[in-house]
Amino acid sequence: MPSHTADRPPLSLSARVHDLHPSPIREILAVVGRPGMISFAGGLPAAETFPRLDGTSPTDALQYGPSEGDPALRARIADELAGLGLDCAPERVLVLSGSQQGIDLVGKLFIDPGTPVAVESPTYLAALQVFRFFGARFQPFSSTTVSAAALRDGRPAFAYAIPTFQNPTGHCYGDTERARLAAACGEAGVPLFEDDPYRDLAYDTVSRRPVCADLKGSPWIYQGSFSKSLAPGLRLGFMTASEEFFTLLVRLKQAADLHSNRLSQWLVLQQLESAGRGARMEKLVAFYQRKRDCFAAALDKHFGGLADWQAPSGGLFFWLRLRHPIDTRSLLPLAIERNVAFMPGEAFYAGEPELGTLRLNFSHASEEEIDRGLGVLAELVVDALNG
Numbered sequence: 001m002p003s004h005t006a007d008r009p010p011l012s013l014s015a016r017v018h019d020l021h022p023s024p025i026r027e028i029l030a031v032v033g034r035p036g037m038i039s040f041a042g043g044l045p046a047a048e049t050f051p052r053l054d055g056t057s058p059t060d061a062l063q064y065g066p067s068e069g070d071p072a073l074r075a076r077i078a079d080e081l082a083g084l085g086l087d088c089a090p091e092r093v094l095v096l097s098g099s100q101q102g103i104d105l106v107g108k109l110f111i112d113p114g115t116p117v118a119v120e121s122p123t124y125l126a127a128l129q130v131f132r133f134f135g136a137r138f139q140p141f142s143s144t145t146v147s148a149a150a151l152r153d154g155r156p157a158f159a160y161a162i163p164t165f166q167n168p169t170g171h172c173y174g175d176t177e178r179a180r181l182a183a184a185c186g187e188a189g190v191p192l193f194e195d196d197p198y199r200d201l202a203y204d205t206v207s208r209r210p211v212c213a214d215l216k217g218s219p220w221i222y223q224g225s226f227s228k229s230l231a232p233g234l235r236l237g238f239m240t241a242s243e244e245f246f247t248l249l250v251r252l253k254q255a256a257d258l259h260s261n262r263l264s265q266w267l268v269l270q271q272l273e274s275a276g277r278g279a280r281m282e283k284l285v286a287f288y289q290r291k292r293d294c295f296a297a298a299l300d301k302h303f304g305g306l307a308d309w310q311a312p313s314g315g316l317f318f319w320l321r322l323r324h325p326i327d328t329r330s331l332l333p334l335a336i337e338r339n340v341a342f343m344p345g346e347a348f349y350a351g352e353p354e355l356g357t358l359r360l361n362f363s364h365a366s367e368e369e370i371d372r373g374l375g376v377l378a379e380l381v382v383d384a385l386n387g
């Protein structure tokens with residue numbers, strides 16, 4: 001396990017965080033809830049004016065709340081993250097308005113125009129968009145070759161990775177890749193930002209240990225989401241980080257939205273504590289596993305000889321590489337004309353895209369639609385090849 005506190009290079013934070021101060025109002029609000037406190041601070045609406053909820057929901061879920069998140073939910077999340085091997089305590093859990101918010105906060109924390117950021121390529125499109133928006137210059141890395149020397153050379157402000165059931169490739173790092181990334185970041189002192197929204201959707205037995213769990217003494221940020229395991233409309237995710245980042249991330253969160261939706265937080269806590277949670281998750285995983293298998297069979301039927309792919313062990317995507325690479329962006333309008341949508345792979349690359357790649361989501365369409373839709377896509381590929 002890398003442990004490199006002594007010779008760690010200084011952290012490279014964005015210029016804007018030098019002006020990031022705690023919100024005086026938020027600090028006062030933290031004590032307003034004390035019994036007997038008369039508050040003329042803040043702008044708390046009177047609870048008696050709130051709409052009536054059903055008998056089981058707490059009214060205080062409609063009042064302003066703590067930026068870090070509701071304490072019971074933070075404690076529950078901390079328990080689970082500690083169970084994965086992460087160095088995590090309730091005080092270092094930040095509830096997010098979707099893990100997409102975590103990507104935005106990390107962008108704000110580190111990136112100025114021209115800041116180098118190490119990313120897998122291809123990687124999550126909306127992370128590239130956010131980092132680009134703040135002015136990042138990308139340094140693509142791969143889990144099979146990443147090294148401390150390469151990270152030291154490029155001096156990225158942080159490395160962003162989705163080691164478990166990656167978006168868009170579905171790839172899940174094996175133990176060697178996990179150890180390689182931990183060693184590279186640890187030895188180079190480059191903070192790792194690990195994005196882990198798919199970990200609960202595992203259909204095969206594979207290694208899912210967070211890479212951040214093996215970064216002892218070196219900076220890291222880890223985030224997850226309730227979007228895939230519960231529901232994306234709740235807009236709830238969570239983040240934990242090594243000590244040096246946590247307070248800054250909370251301040252950035254305060255500036256962004258004060259706090260995440262408290263009704264959603266309450267609903268998620270109910271789900272996490274419900275006796276039926278284990279059975280529900282088993283059912284969810286079995287449901288998607290069947291879809292994955294059905295999608296793999298339909299790919300064999302329609303794309304055998306046309307493309308290469310590996311069935312993902314988890315997550316929501318197949319990643320196809322056409323044997324004769326054509327720019328799949330040109331196929332999209334033709335596919336849409338025939339009522340089939342897919343994501344051309346080119347958009348997921350940080351640099352020069354590899355042509356002839358497609359990201360196909362398998363969780364949403366019915367089995368009949370999967371067969372029909374893949375049949376249409378294969379026909380379009382054959383037509384383009386015959387050209």
Ligand code: PMP
Nearest residue numbers: 098099100124167195225227237
């Ligand atoms: N990270 C990755 C890798 C994702 O694929 C997604 C959603 N597609 C997100 C973050 C954002 O998810 P959410 O905001 O719903 O938690």
